[in-house]
Amino acid sequence: MNFSFSEEQEMVRDFVERFVREKYEPDMRRKIESSEQGFSSENWNMFAELGWLGLPFPEEDGGFGGGAVETMIIFEAFGRGPVLEPFLATAILAGSALRQAASAAQKEALIPAIIDGSIQLALAYCEPDGRYNPANVSTMATETGEGFVIDGDKSVVLNGPAADRLIISARTHGQQHDPDGVTLFLVDASAKGVSRQNYPTQDGFRASEIVFDEVAVSADAVIGELHGGYAILNNAIEEAILASCAEAVGAMEMLYKATVEFSRTRKQFGVPIGSFQVLQHRMSEMFMEYEQTKSLLYRAAMAMDAGADDASRTISALKIQVGNAGRKVGQEAIQIHGGMGMTEEMYVGYYFKRLTMINSLFGNIDYHLRRFTGA
């Protein structure tokens, strides 16, 4: 066992942290969030230039062969923004599907373009009635002579608006809730029959509802095995959980520190509110929740990289911990900031909202408790 970061890992961390410090001051973030696109192309290009977008991809595909620990390092720093550029959607969610199952041709066509920042992706797997179950797929892909025709609705597709390509799950076999019979397809976002309703998310990202109306794709649009998309989705979601939980840890750190700092300067009853024992204990609890979550994050990342038997279970444990701790830390930060915490002007709201949305994404606490207990 070994708990230290390597020199390379420490370097990446320092870099990303510096980026967030310099490019994500509250005013800058507000500007990015309120832009039409919702992220900064300049930042995105910088990610490409610095090689960050290549970090999660294997060296043979032109990447740097980073694992879960590297993903964690990037996203923990991103959480301090929180950074709005669609790294998660493109390089993790969709990227994972490609890493796991794409053909040589697909990889060649896409991965270098992802790494150099020229294309963005989105993974369209949620459906209106599907809640958190990725096996719940009623979007149909019907085989034709030349390929498939896809019909159905996908909901809350992260980075839908900016995605050039979509990886979508569709049913090629079985009933609506069968894990077996789900297939992943690569679809051009501008293909005929694809229509998007775009919107911002509560935490300042962008997403879409996407309707597929007789969208024709060729046979080589299939990613991985026919009917075999569920396992790929599951792994991709687990990677995204790790990344977003790392973000949550970064956000919690910012929140507890901002709250402590606020409590030191804000005076009520003639003294800083940080001198009230009730608030001291509650901030101590925020700190403990942060530390405990960070510990579980490390554990999950290391378990993933080691391919441990209990890696999936640890990911669910992490998601549950982030749900509970994020709720507590977020709510307390707002409460201790008082009226000030309720205003959009104070950036604590950014973290609180991001934490809330992370809890709601990729399966909430109940969902993962069921997964964890095997029920």
Place this chain on the structure above:
Amino acid sequence: MNFSFSEEQEMVRDFVERFVREKYEPDMRRKIESSEQGFSSENWNMFAELGWLGLPFPEEDGGFGGGAVETMIIFEAFGRGPVLEPFLATAILAGSALRQAASAAQKEALIPAIIDGSIQLALAYCEPDGRYNPANVSTMATETGEGFVIDGDKSVVLNGPAADRLIISARTHGQQHDPDGVTLFLVDASAKGVSRQNYPTQDGFRASEIVFDEVAVSADAVIGELHGGYAILNNAIEEAILASCAEAVGAMEMLYKATVEFSRTRKQFGVPIGSFQVLQHRMSEMFMEYEQTKSLLYRAAMAMDAGADDASRTISALKIQVGNAGRKVGQEAIQIHGGMGMTEEMYVGYYFKRLTMINSLFGNIDYHLRRFTGA
């Protein structure tokens, strides 16, 4: 709607409260608890003389026709002892079965003797594998020419040691978990084939494991309809829940007040610990839990007396509330008392232990949540 006690009710309350104040000082209680019998015959006779034992029985059977509100009044005051005399086992649990279903002859034989204090009863309905399900009955009652022969084990029978008569549930029909086919029988505690292993309970009461080994009873030992015991048990348990939750409210009142009082006199760091804001807030929460539980207690008693549709659901709500609030109030009382709270000498332990056991009796929080949600 009307939230006031009647004059009679207020009189009963004042009487019982005075009894507890005068006869249940910590030293007196310790003496009663450590006696062989575990309760005071003198007190029991006083209950009879003052007519308290007759309160839950209808006037036509020689009682005073009290309802759920009267039971609540008595037991809320008892909770301040907590009083050890087996009122709950004799007059509520077993008494309810008699009130609901006993024949005229059975009533005549038993109720006057209960009211005048000359006999005690116990309701033997739990079984070793039955947990909280009163339908889980594997004790068998086999019909013979002259009556029935009963075989089986009953567990944690409250007041088992002192009971002269037992009301026991046995299966006359159906499978182990069927609500239908459970029958109640009146059995003499000294009957051939009845053997008891007696023990004290964690909170100072007395109970027994009872083995029934070919115990022969006549046909007129049946209470209520053959196979119809489950509904009777259910009602009896609901009455006992109301009573024990009233006790819990009395115990919580004592605990929060004792804790406040302790915190006013106990000095640490040169000041009374009650001046620490953290403890002030936690004691405020204890107070709120007490008040909220009391409100739900009133609601449940009134719903029972009105025969409201949601009476059973309200009883489950009350049991859940008592479980959660009792845990919180009890644990906080011990914690705030510190080392002192851990000693047997400080009587806060009595209330804490009683609250813990009340949560565990008659179905815990999970059991009643299932009942409440209809799951």
Place this chain on the structure above:
Amino acid sequence: MDISFNPEEIAFQKEVRTFFETEYPADILEKSANRQSLSSDDMVRSQKALHAQGWIAPNWPEEYGGTGWSPSQKYIFETEMARAGAPRLVPFGLGMVGPIIYTFGNDEQKKRFLPGILESDIWWCQGFSEPGAGSDLASLSTKAERDGDHYIVTGQKTWTTFAQYADWIFCLVRTSTEEKKQLGISFLLIDMKSPGITVNPIVTIDGGREVNDVHFENVRVPVDNLIGEEGAGWTYAKMLLTHERTGIAGVARSKEQIETIRAIATKTDNGFGEMMTDDADFMRRLALVEIELMALEFTELRTLAAVQTGKAPGPESSILKIKGTEIQQLITELFVELAGNYATPYLPEFYVPGSNVDSVGPGWAADATSKYFNFRKTSIYGGSNEIQKNIIAKAVLGL
């Protein structure tokens, strides 16, 4: 003790229900049912309808326009109003400044201000909080200096809900800096049209624009607008923080919300081909909130009944504030949970009165997350829940 309604109470219940079904503006009920935002005009119309029936101020003394109802009647009225889905009353006039005026104001002031409040012709807002004075309200610094028959008011109030609609504001102002800080505070009514007042909206974390900063720069306020005695304003304001205020717990509305959640859950897929009502975890969390609320409903009724029999309402009502807001907040969280992935979209245009934006996902989910964010305020305002616990510790427990 009796939980059942007597015949008079049943008749009253019927009367109230019929009123909401037939007399109350149906278009407002429909907007509420569709979770659409109400315009200020909608709010005024709904209050005028209640006033026409004589039911606008159940908690006021009869002599000033109250209804003289028993606790049971108040309970029935609240329940029926929530059941009908009628919007809650804007509290600043009817719940706050009105009681201050009839309790501490002079006859002239009562005559001048109470009718406008009852008729909802005058829109009030509250000027208590300041940037430097949140929970420590008494440290406020907005100055009112005497100049002949006027006060000259200078300073800043914040967190002022609906200041953008308000005709008048009731303010705590500092009329003296010499004494103990509580003693230098006075209670002043100020016409929002007075020169020197500017209102700037504050955007809250849910994206809403309900609250405002209100700046006063040498605003001249006639001395006649002072309530009670100079320097006694703190005492008057404290009454609002510590005394029983019906409806602060929001019990009837929370009950209705729980029923709404249950109804939605029966029609919302859990992702595995069953409904959310089959999701035991969700239903049990809902149950725990409901149980807390069942208790709170009786805590409120016990408080009302005690007041009725002449007992002081007292600081126990801090429970109503704390538990009531905790429950309201938990309910908003249950909506977010129920919404699943549809908690994510942010569509503020959906709430602009009269807008025609397509919601993403089911309509009920559209405001779930915003409402959760917005309701964090409830444990902060009206005397934060920490202040309420201080009150219990001091005034109830004697610590």
Place this chain on the structure above:
Amino acid sequence: MDISFNPEEIAFQKEVRTFFETEYPADILEKSANRQSLSSDDMVRSQKALHAQGWIAPNWPEEYGGTGWSPSQKYIFETEMARAGAPRLVPFGLGMVGPIIYTFGNDEQKKRFLPGILESDIWWCQGFSEPGAGSDLASLSTKAERDGDHYIVTGQKTWTTFAQYADWIFCLVRTSTEEKKQLGISFLLIDMKSPGITVNPIVTIDGGREVNDVHFENVRVPVDNLIGEEGAGWTYAKMLLTHERTGIAGVARSKEQIETIRAIATKTDNGFGEMMTDDADFMRRLALVEIELMALEFTELRTLAAVQTGKAPGPESSILKIKGTEIQQLITELFVELAGNYATPYLPEFYVPGSNVDSVGPGWAADATSKYFNFRKTSIYGGSNEIQKNIIAKAVLGL
């Protein structure tokens, strides 16, 4: 970062496991498995077995008899020890006074006391708490007045675990009342056979008699028994409260307990013909405790790793105390829940070493409730969890 064991670590794990299977007293493991009480002799024998292997003091510096293990090895050892069901070490000598002596004692004291601690020949107990000084330890009033080569000690210690077995007690005593209260405190070792010491058991709410009052009446203690400098005792004692103490979190033991609960749940009827493992509510509550523990295990490993690389262990270890004891307490509650009705019987004779009482219900349930009651102490002793939160607020957050 790597979570897997390397070959050396795997070999070490095997060695430790073999030791507990073959060298360690099997009768003691059996008693522990049956939840029987251990006699003081059992405890000494078990510690001597570890000492024979050289493994009695993994956290001591090697020069004083420590093992020189890496954090991974310590982790493996703790895990294997818990897995074997070996009883925990009595902490007063090895975990508390030992480190104080080798850190602050003189050579003579080290030579005199450390061997007896390592060999478990001398039983130590702790004399910190007093009736008037609980969390406010520094307000203690047991006096030690200098009289030539001796101190004359008078006063009362309380809450002293295992004083009935102890040969020696380490005490905080007041050697001066003139300065700031912390400065007048000294750290004194006292022979329990000294004339003037009396020990009275305190019965705790679980019925146990592990803790005691210890009275000192003019007890003569040689000045040679003073650790370090007169007046510096507070500094030494604070090291125990704020610094990392391995095992304080009890992670390995709690993991074992959770596995035990899971194993019992597979064989315990839920009353409806299924097992408690089919009771989703119970299993999810168990899961939440397990998850908290999974996190704490890594919090402890992170702390150990930081110490290894030379970082100060620091007050962050207060987390280990707080979360560790919260988890231990929650585990005792899960046992009570699992026991159902069998949480009710009270049979203290069951725990008297060597007694032959029939348990009521399943054997594992016999001590469930007593243990729950007993474990309430864990959040009170060793610096109450409130004190730990104060430490975090001050020393970590800088408040």
